Amino acid sequence: xxxxxxxxxxxxxxxxxxxxxxxxxxxxxxxxxxxxxxxxxxxxxxxxxxxxxxxxxxxxxxxxxxxxxxxxxxxxxxxxxxxxxxxxxxxxxxxxxxxxxxxxxxxxxxxxxxxxxxxxxxxxxxxxxxxxxxxxxxxxxxxxxxxxxxxxxxxxxxxxxxxxxxxxxxxxxxxxxxxxxxxxxxxxxxxxxxxxxxxxxxxxxxxxxxxxxxxxxxxxxxxxxxxxxxxxxxxxxxxxxxxxxxxxxxxxxxxxxxxxxxxxxxxxxxxxxxxxxxxxxxxxxxxxxxxxxxxxxxxxxxxxxxxxxxxxxxxxxxxxxxxxxxxxxxxxxxxxxxxxxxxxxxxxxxxxxxxxxxxxxxxxxxxxxxxxxxxxxxxx
Numbered sequence: 001x002x003x004x005x006x007x008x009x010x011x012x013x014x015x016x017x018x019x020x021x022x023x024x025x026x027x028x029x030x031x032x033x034x035x036x037x038x039x040x041x042x043x044x045x046x047x048x049x050x051x052x053x054x055x056x057x058x059x060x061x062x063x064x065x066x067x068x069x070x071x072x073x074x075x076x077x078x079x080x081x082x083x084x085x086x087x088x089x090x091x092x093x094x095x096x097x098x099x100x101x102x103x104x105x106x107x108x109x110x111x112x113x114x115x116x117x118x119x120x121x122x123x124x125x126x127x128x129x130x131x132x133x134x135x136x137x138x139x140x141x142x143x144x145x146x147x148x149x150x151x152x153x154x155x156x157x158x159x160x161x162x163x164x165x166x167x168x169x170x171x172x173x174x175x176x177x178x179x180x181x182x183x184x185x186x187x188x189x190x191x192x193x194x195x196x197x198x199x200x201x202x203x204x205x206x207x208x209x210x211x212x213x214x215x216x217x218x219x220x221x222x223x224x225x226x227x228x229x230x231x232x233x234x235x236x237x238x239x240x241x242x243x244x245x246x247x248x249x250x251x252x253x254x255x256x257x258x259x260x261x262x263x264x265x266x267x268x269x270x271x272x273x274x275x276x277x278x279x280x281x282x283x284x285x286x287x288x289x290x291x292x293x294x295x296x297x298x299x300x301x302x303x304x305x306x307x308x309x310x311x312x313x314x315x316x317x318x319x320x321x322x323x324x325x326x327x328x329x330x331x332x333x334x335x336x337x338x339x340x341x342x343x344x345x346x347x348x349x350x351x352x353x354x355x356x357x358x359x360x361x362x363x364x365x366x367x368x369x370x371x372x373x374x375x376x377x378x379x380x
Contacts (some may be wrong), residue, residue, distance in 0.1 A: 072087070080206065
């Protein structure tokens with residue numbers, strides 16, 4: 001097996017690394033404290049092509065492979081997970097969904113603005129009583145001939161107040177269960193569409209997470225994605241790709257925390273020598289490095305599966321399950337390596353530890369990933 005990256009891959013990784021250090025790192029602590037959305041940084045990421053990396057070039061996308069995308073996600077996430085999740089949602093869930101399943105008219109009208117970062121997208125599936133279980137949602141869209149009337153509430157929506165284009169999953173016929181679900185493109189400003197208060201979160205505080213309400217929102221029939229009843233399949237396929245992006249984010253958080261801990265161990269002294277010379281610290285770093293490398297291989301395998309037309313439900317779920325656990329374990333240990341300083345904001349690792357937890361929750365909790373994995377391995 002050839003594990004060597006192409007020259008283009010290396011260039012993309014370096015570009016993402018440079019942007020993260022030069023543009024994301026300054027102010028990242030302040031944005032976290034103030035729960036401030038990285039508006040200017042996201043705009044620049046759009047200009048550099050990070051917001052539509054995998055989308056078709058004819059609609060302004062980069063036409064890149066999934067490996068390129070996860071390389072960029074890892075580097076951005078090493079510095080600022082709040083910014084990287086904006087990239088993840090826009091790429092994996094919104095742009096990919098529209099590029100793969102949207103009509104030409106939908107792509108011309110919406111995708112071409114999303115890929116460049118001119119507008120930001122949001123994916124709306126979760127509800128107060130229905131997280132990853134799409135069949136239990138209560139949001140409805142009633143067919144009125146040339147339009148639908150949308151009613152319901154969506155919760156924990158990333159880019160909730162910053163987005164202008166929303167992909168909303170809703171029941172059109174509950175009697176048909178999952179075959180009665182559709183996906184719709186909703187624009188910010190449509191009458192009856194309201195954005196609720198920002199959630200007060202433990203981590204990724206720079207990312208704006210909101211609840212959304214739809215009160216008799218009139219959605220044109222041409223804004224439905226795919227044939228009638230296609231919404232459940234659309235949501236599941238989109239989320240499967242989304243897991244790869246979140247796995248890459250988790251990997252990046254872990255790798256970033258490890259790099260900080262390793263460098264700190266070289267300058268911090270205790271008992272007459274740098275702490276890297278104490279076996280207790282050296283062994284922590286060895287374990288961190290090993291688990292990160294294992295997670296990186298799983299993330300790359302999932303990306304490779306997607307790029308090569310293989311079924312990536314299993315590899316994507318395994319990558320997210322493992323990488324998110326690694327993110328938690330490594331960030332906790334990074335705080336420990338820093339000692340008391342690890343509890344102080346200026347050293348970054350306490351923020352990374354808080355950010356890491358969400359990677360075990362969104363795009364399906366760890367328990368959801370185990371359901372996907374177990375169903376796959378027990379199917380035969």
